Amino acid sequence: MDPRSEVLLRQAELFQGNLLLAGLPADDLLGRLPNAHGWCWHAGDQAVLDARFAERSHFGVNVPGRGFDSAVVFLPKSKDLADYILKAVAARLPGAEVFLVGEKRGGIESAAKQLNAFGKPRKLDNARHCQLWQVTVGNAPAAPDLESLAQVFEVPLADGPLKVVSLPGVFSHGRLDRGTALLLEHLDKLPSGHVLDFGCGAGVLGAAVKRRYPHNTVTLLDVDAFATASSRLTLTANGLEAEVLTGDGIDAAPMGLDSILSNPPFHVGVHTDYFATENLLRKARQHLKNGGELRLVANSFLKYQALIEEHLGICAVKAEGQGFRIYRAKRG
Structure with missing residues (x-):
C-alpha cells in the first residue's frame, strides 16, 4: 500500500x-x-x-x-x-x-x-x-481551461522554427531540454519508414521528424495523458499529422518499426525510476525491423551502452555534449 x-x-x-x-x-x-x-x-x-x-x-x-x-x-x-x-x-x-x-x-x-x-x-x-x-471550498474557482494554461515556445531548426505546446506537468514544461536539443541536431540519415518517438513529452522530436521527413509514418508514445495531449497540440500548431498513443512503455508501441527515437525519462514523481528506459532497451529489438535503428539520448552518467549491445547490437556514441550522449544501434 x-x-x-x-x-x-x-x-x-x-x-x-x-x-x-x-x-x-x-x-x-x-x-x-x-x-x-x-x-x-x-x-x-x-x-x-x-x-x-x-x-x-x-x-x-x-x-x-x-x-x-x-x-x-x-x-x-x-x-x-x-x-x-x-x-x-x-x-x-x-x-x-x-x-x-x-x-x-x-x-x-x-x-x-x-x-x-x-x-x-x-x-x-x-x-x-x-x-x-x-x-x-468557500471560494470555488472557475473551471480552468487546460489549453489556456499551455506554455508555447519555438525551437529554431534548420527548416524553420517549430512551435511547441507544453501543458502543465509535461517534462521540461515550457522550454527545450538539453538532451532533446542535442538529439535534434543529429536526426540525419534516419531509416525511412515508420518512426517512433518514445516518451514523446510535448512532441518535439516526433513533430520535428514528421516535418523533416514528411513521407515517414510517425508515432508518438507516452505514458502520461498530459504529455500526449501536448503532443497533439504541438502537431496541430505546426500543421502536421501523426499517430499519438498513450500507453505503458514500449509494450504499447507498434511492431515493425524502422527507427525508434527517444529522450527517455528516468524519474517518476519524486522517485528515481529507470524501468521504462531499461525495458525499452531490452525490447526494442522486438519492435524494430531487421536493420531498424534505435537512436537515444541520455545523461552521460547513465550506463546504457552495454545494455543496448546486450539486447540489440553494436552500439556507437553518435554525439556527446552538455552532459549527454546519443547512442545509436541497429538491429542486425
Missing part, C-alpha cells in the same frame, strides 16, 4: 461518501473505499486499476463528469499540474471538502499553501513521511 493511501485510511471515516481520488496510486485504495472513484493520467497505473477495479477509474486530462461529495488530490510532482488539478476539482465542489495528500520530500508542506485560494486549510495528519490537509 502506498504510504499516502495509508495516511488516508488512518482517517477512513472522512472518506465514506461519493469520493473522487485524483492522481491515485495503483494500489488497493479503491478496494478499501468502496464509494470512491479514481481519476488517473498515468497509463500504467490506469491499466492496473482497470484490471482490479473495472470502471472505477477515469483516465484523461479532465476531471470526471460524474458528481462527487468530496475529493482527495494526490500531490503531483509539478506545481503547475497541482494548481490545475486543485482548481479543476475545487470548481466542481463549492462548499465541499477537498483534501490534499503527499510526501514531505515531494513538497506537501509548501503545496498546501495552494489551498489558501479556496479557504482556510488545516493539517489533519502527519504520518508515513506524508501529510494530509483539508480545506472547505
Whole structure:
C-alpha cells in the first residue's frame, strides 16, 4: 500500500461518501473505499486499476463528469499540474471538502499553501513521511481551461522554427531540454519508414521528424495523458499529422518499426525510476525491423551502452555534449 493511501485510511471515516481520488496510486485504495472513484493520467497505473477495479477509474486530462461529495488530490510532482488539478476539482465542489495528500520530500508542506485560494486549510495528519490537509471550498474557482494554461515556445531548426505546446506537468514544461536539443541536431540519415518517438513529452522530436521527413509514418508514445495531449497540440500548431498513443512503455508501441527515437525519462514523481528506459532497451529489438535503428539520448552518467549491445547490437556514441550522449544501434 502506498504510504499516502495509508495516511488516508488512518482517517477512513472522512472518506465514506461519493469520493473522487485524483492522481491515485495503483494500489488497493479503491478496494478499501468502496464509494470512491479514481481519476488517473498515468497509463500504467490506469491499466492496473482497470484490471482490479473495472470502471472505477477515469483516465484523461479532465476531471470526471460524474458528481462527487468530496475529493482527495494526490500531490503531483509539478506545481503547475497541482494548481490545475486543485482548481479543476475545487470548481466542481463549492462548499465541499477537498483534501490534499503527499510526501514531505515531494513538497506537501509548501503545496498546501495552494489551498489558501479556496479557504482556510488545516493539517489533519502527519504520518508515513506524508501529510494530509483539508480545506472547505468557500471560494470555488472557475473551471480552468487546460489549453489556456499551455506554455508555447519555438525551437529554431534548420527548416524553420517549430512551435511547441507544453501543458502543465509535461517534462521540461515550457522550454527545450538539453538532451532533446542535442538529439535534434543529429536526426540525419534516419531509416525511412515508420518512426517512433518514445516518451514523446510535448512532441518535439516526433513533430520535428514528421516535418523533416514528411513521407515517414510517425508515432508518438507516452505514458502520461498530459504529455500526449501536448503532443497533439504541438502537431496541430505546426500543421502536421501523426499517430499519438498513450500507453505503458514500449509494450504499447507498434511492431515493425524502422527507427525508434527517444529522450527517455528516468524519474517518476519524486522517485528515481529507470524501468521504462531499461525495458525499452531490452525490447526494442522486438519492435524494430531487421536493420531498424534505435537512436537515444541520455545523461552521460547513465550506463546504457552495454545494455543496448546486450539486447540489440553494436552500439556507437553518435554525439556527446552538455552532459549527454546519443547512442545509436541497429538491429542486425
